[in-house]
Amino acid sequence: MSDSTLHSFDDLTGRLDEIIATVRSKDTSLERCLDLFDEAIGLGSKAVDMVDTFELSPREEEQLAESMDEDAAHGGTSGAEEQQH
Template identity: 60%
Template sequence: MAKPDTSAYESFEDISGRLDQIIDLVRDKETSLERSLDLFDEAIALGSKAVDLVDATDFSAREQAQLADSHAPQAAGDGQAGPTTSGD
């Protein structure tokens, strides 16, 4: 099978919009299994293109810090393992 053509999608917004369309199509009970598999292949190609866009993006130091903060574990914020009880 040939790789799906993703040349029409130049931005994250374009890719995201098409992925939303693919989701709707795959959820439709009228979509055949074969068509769903073709859409899956297209979604994989779009995901790869999105990764390429990220790799090519030159983030500022501030943007890199914001990305790092958004991916930091939330549960380890105060250093406590969880609620404790005393006097048992």
């Protein structure tokens, strides 16, 4: 699959899943695994760029804020916060 056909985050994660399945196959050569590893690194970088430039719509921002307020009201914490304690 060419990099130009990967336009969405779902496309990227789908391709990464394909790479994982191929690498786990006992029939895949070490050379092929290394090529796929290089591809996965590039896809990971592209995914990070997508996440960094992602913008929420005003309605999505409102929903996120409401969700966070509800979590705070119920004493909820994120997994990262729980790991720090």
